[in-house]
Every structure is written in structure tokens, then in C-alpha cells.
Amino acid sequence: MIMQHHEAALSAFVTEVSGLPSALAVVLVGSVARGLERPDSDVDVYLVVTDEELERAVRERAVGYTRDELTDDDVYVDVKLASPTYLHAVAERGSEPARASFVGARIAWSRLEELPALLDATRAVPRDQWDDRVLSFTAEARIYGGYFLPQAAASQDAYLLHWAAVHLVGSACRALLAHAHVTFAGAKYLRSSVEEIEGLPDGLLQLIDRLLDEPTPELGIELMRRVEGVVRAPLGMSETIGQFVVDNELCWWTGLPAPEAL
Numbered sequence: 001m002i003m004q005h006h007e008a009a010l011s012a013f014v015t016e017v018s019g020l021p022s023a024l025a026v027v028l029v030g031s032v033a034r035g036l037e038r039p040d041s042d043v044d045v046y047l048v049v050t051d052e053e054l055e056r057a058v059r060e061r062a063v064g065y066t067r068d069e070l071t072d073d074d075v076y077v078d079v080k081l082a083s084p085t086y087l088h089a090v091a092e093r094g095s096e097p098a099r100a101s102f103v104g105a106r107i108a109w110s111r112l113e114e115l116p117a118l119l120d121a122t123r124a125v126p127r128d129q130w131d132d133r134v135l136s137f138t139a140e141a142r143i144y145g146g147y148f149l150p151q152a153a154a155s156q157d158a159y160l161l162h163w164a165a166v167h168l169v170g171s172a173c174r175a176l177l178a179h180a181h182v183t184f185a186g187a188k189y190l191r192s193s194v195e196e197i198e199g200l201p202d203g204l205l206q207l208i209d210r211l212l213d214e215p216t217p218e219l220g221i222e223l224m225r226r227v228e229g230v231v232r233a234p235l236g237m238s239e240t241i242g243q244f245v246v247d248n249e250l251c252w253w254t255g256l257p258a259p260e261a262l
Contacts, residue, residue: 005073006032009043012070013077014109022053024084025110027102027119034104042066043075046082046105048112054083084112091121095262099123100185125183133178136259138233139243140171145220153217165215169208170260172227176200179231201226 002010010028017023030044031037049057057063068076090098102122107115145168152160170187173194177184180197184190195205204226211219235243251258 002032002035003037003039005039005071005075006037006041006043008071008073009075009077010045010108013043013045013067013079016067016070017047018109022049024048024050025112025115026108027082027110027115028106028108029101029104030078033106040074043077045077045079045108046101047079048082048084048087048110048115051083051085054081054086057081084114084118087115087118087122091118094122095257096125096184097186099125100183100189103183103185123183125181127181130178130181133259133262134175134231135233135235135243136247137171137175137178138228138231139235139240139247140259141168141175141224141227142235142240143244144168144171145217145224149215149220150217153215161215165211165220168220168223169212172223173208174259175227175231175233199230201229 010026010032014026017026025046025048027046027048028043029046031041032043054063064078064080066076066078070077090102099122102119105119107119112118144164148160148164149168151157152164170190173190174184176197177193182193182197185193191205194200204223207219207223207226211223246254247256248258
């Protein structure tokens with residue numbers, strides 16, 4: 001059950017926006033929607049507006065704002081704008097963090113009959129995309145750990161060394177999540193999401209911590225060995241290089257987002 005001061009702030013926000021001609025719905029998301037809030041949590045919502053209003057907001061870089069002083073309590077509402085076309089796009093091709101933001105969503109007010117079904121469609125990555133993501137993130141992990149990390153160590157390039165280590169860890173973890181069909185909610189949730197995967201190699205998280213603290217090619221190779229023992233991506237060396245180049249170096253040309261943006 002939502003805490004009373006959060007419910008009051010949400011109700012006041014709905015009252016404030018429901019009369020606006022461009023407003024179509026208010027969707028409660030985040031910790032409050034999922035019942036995981038603390039007393040000091042903010043209230044996260046999507047304000048669904050007309051497509052024209054969202055287009056205007058994008059042009060003006062005004063796609064989100066904070067609303068406070070709605071009640072006497074020290075609670076603020078963190079607002080992000082969405083539209084029907086945006087929600088359809090999330091359902092069809094949205095990034096994993098975009099989809100994850102709708103997990104546990106609750107409709108607080110709506111004029112859209114299609115909204116319940118549309119929200120259901122936003123949350124799940126299409127099953128045929130998981131295998132492609134395993135390949136993409138495995139290829140990235142191999143390149144970051146097998147090429148960039150040793151190159152950085154040999155040249156004593158501190159920036160490249162830590163850059164390669166961070167990207168190796170991110171790619172390796174995303175490969176594990178994709179293999180387990182677990183949606184990536186964002187960087188700050190990466191570790192907790194990986195911890196929930198069943199059959200995780202023993203000591204994997206401790207190995208990741210060591211690699212990030214003191215990056216070495218040896219630790220990078222060990223991380224890749226443990227991860228590939230789980231995901232077993234069918235990529236040879238030339239296929240690995242080709243996958244990485246198409247996904248990352250040619251994304252500006254293909255018009256497809258790089259894997260890290262998915």
C-alpha cells in the first residue's frame with residue numbers, strides 16, 4: 001500500500017494536470033509503484049501527453065521536470081513526458097532501461113482506453129532479440145578484454161586501461177543478463193540484477209570487483225572465461241570482430257543503436 005503522503009502528492013499532481021488539453025494520462029512508476037518506497041522517496045510518474053506536445057517538449061529539451069509544494073509534506077513528483085506514439089515505440093523497439101521503467105507501473109488517471117494493454121507491451125523484450133544481444137555483448141566483452149585491456153596494459157595507458165575494464169564488465173554482465181532473459185534497468189541496477197541470476201559462476205562478483213579495482217589482462221581473461229562458460233555464444237574470431245565493428249563502429253552509418261544503448 002502506498003504511503004499516505006505519497007498518495008496525497010500523486011493525487012494533487014493528477015488534479016493539477018488532468019484539466020490540461022494536452023494531458024492524456026498519469027502513470028505511476030518507480031519504487032512507489034512497486035511498493036519499495038522509503039518515507040523520503042520521491043513519486044516518479046510518466047505524464048502521457050499528445051504526440052504534438054511531446055514533439056514540442058523534445059525540441060525545447062523540456063521532457064521532464066520536478067513538481068514540489070503540491071502538499072504540506074516534503075514530497076516532490078519527478079515527471080517524465082511520454083505520448084501514445086512513444087509508448088508504441090517502447091513496445092516495439094524500446095531500450096531495456098526504457099522497458100524496465102514501466103515494470104510495476106500503475107495507472108493513476110487516464111483518458112486512453114488502450115493504455116493498460118500498451119503498458120503491458122512495453123515491459124517485455126521480444127524473445128527473438130535476446131539471442132542477438134548475447135552475441136553482441138559477448139563480442140564486445142572479447143574485444144574489450146582480449147584486445148583493448150592488453151593494449152592498455154602494454155602501453156601503460158591508465159585511461160584506456162580503466163575504460164576497457166569498465167566496458168568489459170558492462171558487456172560481460174549484459175551478456176549474462178541477456179542469456180538469462182533479465183532486463184537491464186540501468187547502470188545503477190546492474191550489480192543487483194546480475195546477483196539475481198541463477199547458476200552464476202562462483203566468485204564472479206568478487207572477480208569483477210578485483211578487475212575494476214586493479215585492471216589486468218589476466219583478470220580480464222578470467223572474467224571472460226567464466227562468463228563464456230555460461231553464455232556459450234557461437235562466435236568465431238572473425239565473427240567476433242565483425243559483430244563488434246557493425247555494432248559499434250558502423251552504428252552511425254546503419255542507423256541502429258549501439259548495444260550499450262539497448
